[in-house]
Amino acid sequence: MATMALALVYSRALDGLNAPPVTVEVHLANGLPSFTLVGLADTEVKEARERVRAALQNSALEFPHNKRITVNLAPADLPKESGRFDLPIALGILAASGQIDPQRLGQTEYAGELSLAGDLRPVRGAIAMALALRRGGSLRALVLPQASAQEASLVPGLCVHSAGHLLDVVRSLLPREAEGAVALPLACAPHVTPTQSTQRTIDLRDVKGQSAAKRALEVAAAGGHSVLMSGPPGTGKSMLAQCFAGLLPSLSETQALESAAVISLNGRPFDATQWARRPYRSPHHTASSVALVGGGSPPRPGEISLAHEGVLFLDELPEFPRMALEALREPLETGRIVISRAARQAEFPARFQLLAAMNPCPCGHHGSTLKPCCCSPDTVGRYQARISGPLLDRIDLQVEVPAMAAEALMQSPDGEPSAVVAARVATAQRLQQERQGCLNAALCGDALEEHCALDEAASRFLATAASRLAWSARSHHRVLRMARTIADLAASSSIRSEHLAEAIQYRRVLAAR
Secondary structure, three states, X not given: OEOOOOEEEEEEOOEOXXXXXXXXXXXXXXXXXXXXXXXOEOHHHHOHHHHHHHHHHHOOOOOOXXXXXXXXXXXXXXXXXXXXXXXXXXXXXXXXXXXXXHHHHHHEEEOOEEOOOOEEEOOOOHHHHHHHHHHOOOOOEXXXXXXXXXXXXXXXXXXXXXXXXXXXXXXXXXXOOOOOOOOOOEOOOOOOOHHHHHOOOOOHHHOOOOHHHHHHHHHXXXXXXXXXXXXXXXXXXXXXXXXXXXXXOOOOHHHHHHXXXXXXXXXXXXXXXXXXXXXXXXXXXXXXXXXXXXXXXXXXXXXXXXXXXXXXXXXXXXHOOHHHXXXXXXXXXXXXXXXXXXXXXXXXXXXXEEEEEEOOOOOOOOOOOOOOOOOOHHHHHHHHOOOXXXXXHOOOEEEEOXXXXXXXXXXXXXXXXXXXXXXXXXXXXXXXXXXXXOOHHHOOHHHHHHHOOEOHHHHHXXXXXXXXXXXXXXXXXXXXXXXXXXXXXXXXXXXXXXXXXXXXXXXXXXXXX
């Protein structure tokens, strides 16, 4: 016979940015003493039995040794992982044994790992939990360890409390008139400085020459397009890539929260100096497909999700494993990645700008006027064929970064600084948002036809180019989107033939490989 009815505590699992709610049910009954956890609990969750037992005893709270304790983590078909359920389990035991009022637990969600002494340790995914709580429309408050609560308080519209010890939470659940009752303090958001998002170590004017590549990066930044730079080694491709994020506007509050939430899912501590700064990820070319798109058990976000709302730079693109590159095809189109495993499915956002660089051949000097290439035509073809046609078709701009003679390099002007180019990019993006509610790279369907309409002369010009270059429908639409961006940078309301001509040039670097 049960000594008390079920005690319910609300917590939240981690499954992308839509963390589902979890109900922690604790049942005490007479019988052989035991402590059972059910509900697809991972090893970390099962080990909570010893942590909770020690934390209650060392906090001078009563642990029901002579009872049969059953903890159910519902829903049963959702895998549970990490130590975030320690605090809810401890509170459920205290409520079921009558040490705190069970009715007060329904107004709040709890998450926190317990030390053996009862101290609360941070949990990963605090911002993701807070975002999911707000999106779900729940009116419950959120109680987290101090460091995690500070991160979660960045999400506006939520009541987030911080606690440093299990006893702090217990005292907050006592009646107000009871001795020792203390309310938990509201968490204070860390001081963030969005203006730091434009501060970069490398400025665009530090790159000598390469005016065509700089123009291509400006177009890509203005419209949200992907870029592939091809050229011999040492021509400035990596420097141009490091300058690219400095051309992009700061993240909006919603974008900054989503970006920070994905990073928190990966277990990284929040860095206030990175707030509203575009993520810049540059994985090594030995990265696997799981490292790039995410995976594992439980699923974790990969590089494309960590670059959400930012830049993913893939240097030495042909050197990446073929499977890893092919895994990028769907996220480039959809802006998200769905990781399916036998036991579960997780979805992560992956709206990133792909910035890639490559040498034209194994020796790197194919097409160079300064140094002869030692590769045979077959070798060059096999090297470039490492990038499949479907993936190449999804990359908007394909620009050449040629080698420059020493004399020309020394005489090249500095060019425009990043701040000047970024101002033009911001103006063009603002125009696109006001006109269509998204960047040109995201135009599709009726919106593409409406905002990329051509006059008769421009339409004939584009049709001729598409026929001669044997474009797919995807290439045709990508040229239209690029031409729309070029027209926006020129403050033109319509797409003219010269805008199309420039956009077409960005699709021809590897077209005849």
